[in-house]
Amino acid sequence: MTDGRTRRREDTRQRLFVAAVELIAEQGFSATTVDDIAARAGVAKGTVYYNFESKTVLFEELLRHGIGLLTADFRAAVAGLPPREALASLVRAELEYIRRYRAFAQLLLSEMWRTNREWQQTLRLLRGEAIEVIAETVRAGVASGDLPADLDVRTASSALFGVGLVVAVDWLVFQPDRPIEDVQEALLGIVRRVAQT
Amino acid sequence: MTDGRTRRREDTRQRLFVAAVELIAEQGFSATTVDDIAARAGVAKGTVYYNFESKTVLFEELLRHGIGLLTADFRAAVAGLPPREALASLVRAELEYIRRYRAFAQLLLSEMWRTNREWQQTLRLLRGEAIEVIAETVRAGVASGDLPADLDVRTASSALFGVGLVVAVDWLVFQPDRPIEDVQEALLGIVRRVAQT
DNA sequence: ACTTCTAAACTGACTGGTCAGTACAAAAAC
DNA sequence: GTTTTTGTACTGACCAGTCAGTTTAGAAGT
Incomplete structure (x- = not known):
């Protein structure tokens, strides 16, 4: 083999x-x-x-590979944790991922919200898979009362995903001198406050 | 004339x-x-x-024009308001802007964090101008004690800017059926919680 | 061992098409 | 009569994708 x-x-x-x-x-x-x-x-x-096969296929396989890793990290991060801790663990996992694969994160941020591109469908699908992991956690948290009842699952999940991405990449591009730990602290603080019942 | x-x-x-x-x-x-x-x-x-002059110049003037409008909206939004209210007003102004010029916002989100492009310098500069308005507000709030003292001005400002952008565009692209008012509420809620001393 | 043999992996010159930018005469708007 | 726009044709650079040929790993034969 x-x-x-x-x-x-x-x-x-x-x-x-x-x-x-x-x-x-x-x-x-x-x-x-x-x-x-x-x-x-x-x-x-x-x-x-x-x-x-082509430039486009190379890019699609690249997306599959990259987001596949991210989804796996997400799954590992939430495994067996109660909702609140799982959420914090997700933020940490996302930032850790962005730190390790910063170029891919930057690429994702730039291409994520495009329309009318051949690979848009692929990206949409993969994004859904990654966010679904977050959504499961939020859903469980809302159901058990660990998270605010008025939290919209779909919105909160995609917001959490996007916010981590944008804050981290912004930091990397515009303030690269700062350590990523600061972003993690800031983000965790925000998420914790928002998750308060 | x-x-x-x-x-x-x-x-x-x-x-x-x-x-x-x-x-x-x-x-x-x-x-x-x-x-x-x-x-x-x-x-x-x-x-x-x-x-x-050229395709690139057209794009640069477009960026100047679009971000110029945004900066003006920001200035008008904070004029004469105390820090807390100014912050909420900024979020409203940003979302209102994104609603009116959604294509430009989408473009901004996609091109903002690129490196190695001819117009990158221009964009960086313009971004700085828009964020400076936010930064002034945050700075004043921290100085007067209306906002948490441990808030990092530069970080908080760019985070606020980027988060509004990403949350709104995400909604527009992936959940266009939802009214923008919901995003506004959610975002205001988050910002309010984070701004709590 | 050590030489063939073979298929997989790789090469780089080439092709056909696309696109930014130019040229310019004629028309339209003011 | 000056500015702005049109329409069409053109150039030269660039680039995705192709393909005939070369190299390499390792199997098969001796």
Whole structure:
């Protein structure tokens, strides 16, 4: 299974993902050329097309991969915790994720609210999966009375997701000198206050 | 000054702004062609170049124009109000602005955190101007004791700005059936809680 | 071992299309 | 009669995607 061939190929794909995510985060999908991606990954252009059907498919698989990791982190973060603590744990997980994959987070923030793009449907779906984890937690909290009864589940969930993203990326882009721990504290404080019954 | 000629020209420029903002919000700057913009504005391509030096300059002037309006709204919103009320008024002004110029808000959200683009410097500057209005209010509130003393002015200001943007656009894109008043209520509630001393 | 053989992985020059920007004569608006 | 807009045609750069050819890993033969 993991002979030299597949390992080599997996390595190439990984390098292409890394190159693509950085460039697209900086410039956007359209402004990033396949030649750029290939050059940054240190492979020939043909290799990109040997490994991915098209530029769009590369990006879609990248989104799937990245958000898949995030969803998994979310799931792990809430596992077995009561609603309030689960919520705080989610915020921590999200920020930790953004810290580790900052380029991907930046990309997500920039492409998330676009319309009329080929991969929009894919992104919408994946976003739904990640947010569903948050929604489950909020729903459980509202049902058990741990969270305010008037909290709208769908709204609160997507707001929580988006707010973490925007606050963290804003910090990274405009105030990179500051440690991420400060954002975490600020956000946790806000979430805690909002979650008060 | 406002003879028929300049008015007509101003009208053309306005139509080009509207066309450009819609297309760029949907597709992004690079994916939007000058031919598209001209067609949507109902104008010949040559007219675009008669009125604007280049596609990039058109976009930069668009940013200047749009954020200029927002900054003016912000200034008007806080004028003469004590810190707490000024803050609530700012949130209302921001959401009102987003409701009126939703395409521009969407565009702003998508392009705000980009790096390595020609117009990035312009955007950074304009963002600073808009946020400065918020910052002045927060600063005054912290100084007078109306707002929590441990509030970091720079952080709180940019967070407030970004959060309004992301929550409103998220609602517009993913839950357009809901009235914006709900977002306003939710956001005001959050801001009020956070602003509590 | 050590040489073939084979298929997978990779290469980079090339193609066809797209697009920003130009040119300019004629028309329309003022 | 001056400014603004139109319409069409054009150029040159750029770029997604292709493909014939090269390299490489490792299997098969000896």
